[in-house]
Amino acid sequence: MALENLVERLQGEASCPICREHFKDPAVIDCGHSFCQACISQCWEGLETNFSCPQCKETTQQKHLRPNRQLAIVLEIAKELSLQVLKGSGVEKMCAKHQETLKLFCAEDQAPICVVCDRSRIHRAHKVVPIEEAAQEYKEKIQAHLKTLREEREKLLGCKATGKGKSQEKKIVSEFEQLQQFLEEQERLLLGQVENLEKEILEEQTDNVTKLSEEIARLSDMITEVEGKCQKPASEFLHVSLSHKYPISQHRDRTTLESWALSLCLHLKMNVILDPGTAHPQLVLSEDGESVSWGHTWQHLPDNSKRFDTELCVLGCEGFTLGRSCWEVEVGDGRRWAVGLARESVRRKGWISHNPEGGIWAVQRWGSQFQALTFPETPLPLNRVPRRIRVSLDYEWGQVAFFDVDNEVLIFTFPPTSFTGERLYPWFWVWTGSWLRLCT
DSSP states (O other): OHHHHHHHHHHHHTBOTTTOSBOSSEEEOTTSOEEEHHHHHHHTTTOSSOEEOTTTOOEESSOOOEEOHHHHHHHHHHHHHHHHHHHHHTOSSBOTTTOOBOOEEETTTTEEEOHHHHHSTTTTTSOEEEHHHHHHHHHHHHHHHHHHHHHHHHHHHHHHHHHHHHHHHHHHHHHHHHHHHHTTSOHHHHHHHHHHHHHHHHHHHHHHHHHHHHHHHHHHHHHHHHHHHHTSOHHHHHHHHHHOOOHHHHHHHHHHHHHHHHGGGGOEEOOOOBOGGGSOTTEEEOTTSSEEEEOSSOOOOOOOTTSOSSSOEEEBSOOBSSSEEEEEEEOTTOSEEEEEEEETTOOOSSOOOOSGGGTEEEEEEETTEEEEOSSSOEEOOOSSOOSEEEEEEETTTTEEEEEETTTTEEEEEOOOOOOTTOOEEEEEEEOTTOEEEEEO
């Protein structure tokens, strides 16, 4: 265990401060800090002077990047040592990222994790329980679902048994009434009506029995399948349960999504104005507060608590705490931008996470790629380059969605969340050569 702890500490020291992953082609800058060469190059992209260290903020006038070969060697040794410890332990099911046993279960992400994942930034605030306890909880939920399915099957069996008797009774009553009418009307007409009625009753009875038989068979197959899954070991049971969605659940989820989609037309369109007090000093806002672009010159602005000092971000003036709202943004031909919304408590100083965990729900264009800013990013295979994007917010439902305004096509919808009463603001991010304009 002492050797495994040392390996874990060594892997932690071999992580890039920017991407938080193991170093790839490590490079050292003038202040002595090391980063992945791709990460530090991306941070300095477009700069010709004032190259700032992302870690200590020390600034130099020249861009000096030197390969850190000693760190690269240490990283390889850490990887080899980790593999040797893994082989010596004889463990089969391991964390693909940390090579640790999957002993825990994250209730937020619905996935097995290791003890190192539990201590990481990703799962730090999540509810984590032992994997055996999670398996038992899922078994109890499915047992309750099985009870409901069995009760529904019994009801259908009862309908099938009594359906024939009720249909026969209905037929006798109808014939008796028609017989009384026969005494008052012409015999030929009455006999014709009785013949047609008998045929309709028979067809209806046959159709009802067929449908009931099919539904009973479907529920029986589902019960058999679920009962078999409950007999599997805990780790395999959780994998199968989380990857399988039952038909009834699918129907309810789809109904909820369709109801929410129909309510999008009721969103109130807002006229958003940018808040200059939150803008990064390198962003240029128009006088009317309706457009923002990237500027080459660093402006000397008051460093208040609301202003972003590292990320090229700006917020809208008005926030939202209830109701349905939407606004539209013209993105033009810019190749590096992001639009969405952010919590009022989003981090303003230093580097921030552009995802819901960091308090941001947004989509972005990065060169030729379009992505939803989840963790990790979700690629968006769009058929055309959008020129105007609508951001839609349903605060009570916890829904955030993005549309291509020109052809009214849904681009992406984030999973429902709870905003816990916190105010949300329109959020914008602009990089080199790009601009954004709010549509009024």
